[in-house]
Structure formats: structure tokens, C-alpha cells
Amino acid sequence: DSGVTQTPKHLITATGQRVTLRCSPRSGDLSVYWYQQSLDQGLQFLIQYYNGEERAKGNILERFSAQQFPDLHSELNLSSLELGDSALYFCASSVVPTTNNEQFFGPGTRLTVL
């Protein structure tokens, strides 16, 4: 158990819908990262937050947004869902975003868009 929690574990929804994925980082970790894992794209970085502020953006679609709250938990919002958004979404956390800190991953949320 990494100490990073994600809810829900599974999510099944229809095209055009909107969903929210939630992540709680390890106690003491200030930085949160979101990744998407799919068969065709592999593991792709989406977005990073540090102490409530957006720090870096990756290949995140405009239909997707995220935020980190004062209690440091984070939410990833996916809207106007398409079939291609079906994937495993991981949250990871680290103490601070320096290059020598490993990231600890949550168990993921498996999103299925029908």
C-alpha cells in the first residue's frame, strides 16, 4: 500500500458525460501528479499540482481539468467523454517536486466509456 488513495476504483459511463476522479496523496506529500494509462498511448503524464498550484501540464485535453484543494487532495474532471477516454487513470504523489524524489502511485481508477 503506497498511501495514495483514489476513488472510485471503477467508473462506467456513457459518451458525452462528465466524471470526477478523486485522489488523496500520502500524508506529508505536497505534489500530486495525474497519469493516464491506455493500451495505445502507454503511460502519459497529464498534469501536476504542487501545494495547490498547477505546476506542469502534459498531454491533457481541454475537456479535462484538475485542481488541488487546500487539504491537498486532488480531483481530475473529465467532460464530454469519448470512447477513447477509456483508460486507467493514476494519481501519484511526492514530498516535493524535485528530481530525486520518487513518486508513489495510487491503485488507479479504471474508466470505461460506453
Added chain:
Amino acid sequence: AQSVAQPEDQVNVAEGNPLTVKCTYSVSGNPYLFWYVQYPNRGLQFLLKYITGDNLVKGSYGFEAEFNKSQTSFHLKKPSALVSDSALYFCAVRDLQGGKLIFGQGTELSVKP
């Protein structure tokens, strides 16, 4: 741009034999390299990292990795494989700005009894 490559989609090893999962990297500047393992329906688990110092890095579950600057490689090794080592292994390089991990495509390790 920084990147890592895992040249083998799958590695098959007999239990008790040594295993190697290959990774090569391309970075500008000093590399910060990581290995993660993913078991079915689970998240990624950190195995080990190379930041600086000794080229042989020891990690969890008896795994180790050898950093080779001249060959730009960071291969994962274990002297004696277990069936329970069967999983998906990812090599990653840390973005120099201190943010994202850039992952390889992953290598499926299968250890047979």
C-alpha cells in the same frame, strides 16, 4: 527531449534463473532514472532509482539496476527470478524541471516454474 526506451515487449525467464529487463535513455544533462513494477489490476510500485553515485543500485524485492553512462542504459536485474516476479515493468526518467515521469512502453516479464 528526454525519453526512455524498453526494447523488449516481453521477457521470458525460468524460475531460479537470472533476469534482465533492458532500458536505454536519452537525456540532456544528468539522468534521474526509476524502475516501477505493475502487477495486474494494481498501481505502479516503486522499485529503485538512480540519482547519482554508485552505478549499481539496489532496490526492493531483491532487484538491482546497473547504470551505464557510456551505453546510456539502466538495466533492471535480479540474480534469481521468482514466479511472483511476473508483472509489467516500467523504466522512467524524471523531467529535469522536477515534474513528470517519462515512461517507457513497459516490458512484460513472465517467470515460469
